[in-house]
Amino acid sequence: MGRSPCCEKAHTNKGAWTKEEDQRLIGYIKAHGEGCWRSLPKAAGLLRCGKSCRLRWMNYLRPDLKRGNFTDDDDELIIKLHALLGNKWSLIAGQLPGRTDNEIKNYWNTHIKRKLLNRGMDPHTHRPISAAAAASGLTTSTAAPVFPSSPAPASRLANAPFASFQSSTVSAPRCPDLNLDLDLDLSMSLPCSPPKTAPPAKSTPTSHQQ
DNA sequence: AAAGCCCTCAACCGCATCCTG
DNA sequence: GCAGGATGCGGTTGAGGGCTT
Numbered sequence: 001m002g003r004s005p006c007c008e009k010a011h012t013n014k015g016a017w018t019k020e021e022d023q024r025l026i027g028y029i030k031a032h033g034e035g036c037w038r039s040l041p042k043a044a045g046l047l048r049c050g051k052s053c054r055l056r057w058m059n060y061l062r063p064d065l066k067r068g069n070f071t072d073d074d075d076e077l078i079i080k081l082h083a084l085l086g087n088k089w090s091l092i093a094g095q096l097p098g099r100t101d102n103e104i105k106n107y108w109n110t111h112i113k114r115k116l117l118n119r120g121m122d123p124h125t126h127r128p129i130s131a132a133a134a135a136s137g138l139t140t141s142t143a144a145p146v147f148p149s150s151p152a153p154a155s156r157l158a159n160a161p162f163a164s165f166q167s168s169t170v171s172a173p174r175c176p177d178l179n180l181d182l183d184l185d186l187s188m189s190l191p192c193s194p195p196k197t198a199p200p201a202k203s204t205p206t207s208h209q210q
Numbered sequence: 211a212a213a214g215c216c217c218t219c220a221a222c223c224g225c226a227t228c229c230t231g
Numbered sequence: 232g233c234a235g236g237a238t239g240c241g242g243t244t245g246a247g248g249g250c251t252t
Binding site for chain 2: 014015016017051052055056059060102103106107109110111
Binding site for chain 1: 236237238239240246
């Protein structure tokens, strides 16, 4: 496509990071802080593209990461947040200090999906599979999720009514503004747009752009 | 003990959105 | 208001390790 590549692929390493690369990245960020990912690799003496450095730092090297050891509470929270937000992994991660969007996404796909299926729940709609199927003259896969199925882009969520819990992440441990302790009928609690039978999360804007 | 299969997770890719001039 | 660049996000892939046969 017409986009310029994010970096010169010919001169960048790919694949797994070596310890030395990690050390360089950590050292550089400790010394200079995050930011300007595009120029960071050169400045740090890394043959990586900025994106790759950012990802490595965010998902693996950051000192405040927990990594692994998801508790049942974490599971339940993720499930509830997913019911509310859909595949907005970064927002979900924001409610779980020390977790990254990538980690949660992986954990969802490998563990929680299965957990929900075992419970007879549809991981997309968060409804009982039979009900979800029945409810769909709609196809199962597009059965209306209980979260806004064509949610506003993440950034716009900042303007959404539940934005308050996003910004509250830091000060309060978890979702003080969401009634996550209840077995919510989430479809009732959503402040956002009325449910549409729209494609799931990310696909939204695509249709009217490009 | 070996081979094949399955699962997990780190990393990449492409697109969307934000930011700046 | 527009264009281009930078950053962030979500989907997907592939390597490696563990498990099963």
